[in-house]
Amino acid sequence: MKQENEISICWLRRDLRLNDNAALYHALKSNYPILVLFIFDENILSKLTNKADARVTFIHQALTKIQDELAEKGSSLLVKHGKPEEIWQTILKEYHVKAVYANHDYEPYARERDMVIGETLKSHSINFYTFKDQVVFEKDEVVKTDGKPYTVFTPYYRVWLKKLNDFYLKSYHATPYFKNLLSIKSLPFPSLKEIGFEKSTRHFPSSNFEVKLNKYDQERDYPAADATTRLGIHLRFGTVSIRAVVKEALKQGADKWLSELAWREFYMMILWHFPYSATHSFKPAYDNIIWRNNESEFVAWCKGETGYPLVDAGMRQLNATGFMHNRVRMVVASFLCKHLLIDWRWGEAYFAKKLLDYDQASNIGGWQWACGSGNDAAPYFRVFNPALQLKKFDPKMEYVYQWAPAYKLALAPVPIVNHEFARDRALNAYKKALN
Ligand SMILES: Cc1cc2nc3c(=O)[nH]c(=O)nc-3n(C[C@H](O)[C@H](O)[C@H](O)COP(=O)(O)OP(=O)(O)OC[C@H]3O[C@@H](n4cnc5c(N)ncnc54)[C@H](O)[C@@H]3O)c2cc1C
Numbered sequence: 001m002k003q004e005n006e007i008s009i010c011w012l013r014r015d016l017r018l019n020d021n022a023a024l025y026h027a028l029k030s031n032y033p034i035l036v037l038f039i040f041d042e043n044i045l046s047k048l049t050n051k052a053d054a055r056v057t058f059i060h061q062a063l064t065k066i067q068d069e070l071a072e073k074g075s076s077l078l079v080k081h082g083k084p085e086e087i088w089q090t091i092l093k094e095y096h097v098k099a100v101y102a103n104h105d106y107e108p109y110a111r112e113r114d115m116v117i118g119e120t121l122k123s124h125s126i127n128f129y130t131f132k133d134q135v136v137f138e139k140d141e142v143v144k145t146d147g148k149p150y151t152v153f154t155p156y157y158r159v160w161l162k163k164l165n166d167f168y169l170k171s172y173h174a175t176p177y178f179k180n181l182l183s184i185k186s187l188p189f190p191s192l193k194e195i196g197f198e199k200s201t202r203h204f205p206s207s208n209f210e211v212k213l214n215k216y217d218q219e220r221d222y223p224a225a226d227a228t229t230r231l232g233i234h235l236r237f238g239t240v241s242i243r244a245v246v247k248e249a250l251k252q253g254a255d256k257w258l259s260e261l262a263w264r265e266f267y268m269m270i271l272w273h274f275p276y277s278a279t280h281s282f283k284p285a286y287d288n289i290i291w292r293n294n295e296s297e298f299v300a301w302c303k304g305e306t307g308y309p310l311v312d313a314g315m316r317q318l319n320a321t322g323f324m325h326n327r328v329r330m331v332v333a334s335f336l337c338k339h340l341l342i343d344w345r346w347g348e349a350y351f352a353k354k355l356l357d358y359d360q361a362s363n364i365g366g367w368q369w370a371c372g373s374g375n376d377a378a379p380y381f382r383v384f385n386p387a388l389q390l391k392k393f394d395p396k397m398e399y400v401y402q403w404a405p406a407y408k409l410a411l412a413p414v415p416i417v418n419h420e421f422a423r424d425r426a427l428n429a430y431k432k433a434l435n
Helices: 022-028 054-072 084-094 108-123 153-163 175-180 232-237 242-251 255-273 284-288 295-303 309-321 326-339 344-354 360-371 386-393 398-403 419-434
Strands: 006-012 034-041 077-082 096-103 127-131
Touching (some): 022 127, 054 232, 153 255, 255 360, 295 326, 295 344, 309 326, 326 344
Parallel strands (some): 006 034, 006 096
16 A cells, blocks of 8 residues: 655656656656655766866756756755765665666666666665666667667668657656655755865856757868857756757758767667777777877877877867867877877777766767777778868868967977878788787
C-alpha cells in the first residue's frame, strides 16, 4: 500500500531542464510524488584545477533556473555535493524512495557510476528506470544489418537520416503532470563557494540558435564570420532538447547543420562501443608512433606562440573564451600531432580543460580524426598546411587580428618549426609506426 511519505526521484545529470525531458516526463507520470535531484559529483569536480571553471558556473546557473521553476510549482530541487555512491546512501536514509528515474549517460565514467548506483538501488529493492534523452538515436539504434556498429560516418548518416521521423522527435510534454512534483518548501541550495568553486566571468553563448541556420552552410567554415550556433554547451548539459533542435533544423532545411548533430551522435555511439578509444588510438597501430612530446613546444602551442597565425589565434581564442571555431580546432589539432609530433592525448586533455562545450566523445573523435588514428579519420599523409588554411578560410586575417593582434603589428613570433621540414618528419614517424 502507498504510504504518505513515499516518493520517487528524478536524477538530473546532463539534462538540465524541466521541459521535454524523457526521464522527468516518465517519473511524473508514475505513481509517486517526484523529487528532482542533482548531485555535484566530487569525482568530477576534484579533477578541475581551475576553481573558477566556467562549466561549473554554467551548471550552477542552470540549476538556479530549475530551482526557481520548481519553487513556482510548489516544489524544490534537491542539490547534493559529494561522491554519488555516498550521497545515495544518505538520500536512501533521508527519504522513502520507491523508484529512481534518469536519462542515459554514455561516457565510460557515467556508465560505471550508473552501474554502481543501480546495484545500490537494487539492494534496497528500488527500481532504476533510465531513458534515452540526449540523442535522437543511441548506441544500438543505427547499426549495420549484421547488428555491428558503423565505424564510417557516411553510411551511418544515411541510415540515421532515413530513420528520422516524428516518432523519434516527439517532445515529452510534462506540463500536465507537474502537479505530481513533490510539494515541498525550498531545500538548501549550495553556493558555488560551498562546493569549492568561484563564479566565472565567462560569457555563455545564448541558446537562440535558430537565427544562425540560414547562412550556416555557406559561412560555417570561416572563423571570422561567427556563423556557427555555439549550441555545444547547451547540448552538453541538456539546457536544450536535442529533439527540439533537430525539429528546427528540419523545419529550416538546414541539412549541413543536421549532419553535424549526427556527427555528435556518431561519436557518442563510437565511444560506447569502443570505450578503449578514450585512452588508446582507435586504430591500434597508431599507438606505435614515437611522439617527440617536447614540453616547451607544447607550452608554446597552448599559449598560442607557435608563429603560425591561425594556430596562435585559435589557441588564444580558446584560452580567452573557452571556444574555438571548428575549422581552427582541426588545424591546431593537426599541427600539434603532425607538425610538433606531440601525442594527441596531450591536446585532448588541454581541450578538455578549456572548452566550454567539452564533450568526451566529440573531443576524442575530433582529436583522433586530426591525428589520423580515429575510426573515420583524415588519412595520415594529409598534413594540413596552416598557411594555406589561413589563406583559404581567413584571407583578410580578420580572425587572426582579433585573437592574435601581434600579427597586425608585425610582432609575430618566429615559426616554431618549418612547415616542409615538419611535414616530412611527421610522415616518416607515421610511416615507421604503421609499417
Ligand atoms: C580537435 C577537435 C575537438 C573537438 N572537441 C569537441 C568537444 O569537446 N565538444 C564538442 O561538442 N565538439 C567538439 N568538436 C567538434 C566541433 O568543433 C564543435 O562541436 C563545434 O565547433 C562547436 O561549435 P558550435 O556549437 O557553434 O557548433 P555548430 O557548428 O553550430 O554545430 C552544432 C552542434 O553540432 C555538434 N557538432 C558540430 N560539429 C561537430 C563535430 N565535428 N563533431 C561532433 N559534433 C559536432 C555540436 O554539438 C555542435 O554544438 C571538436 C572538433 C575537433 C576537430
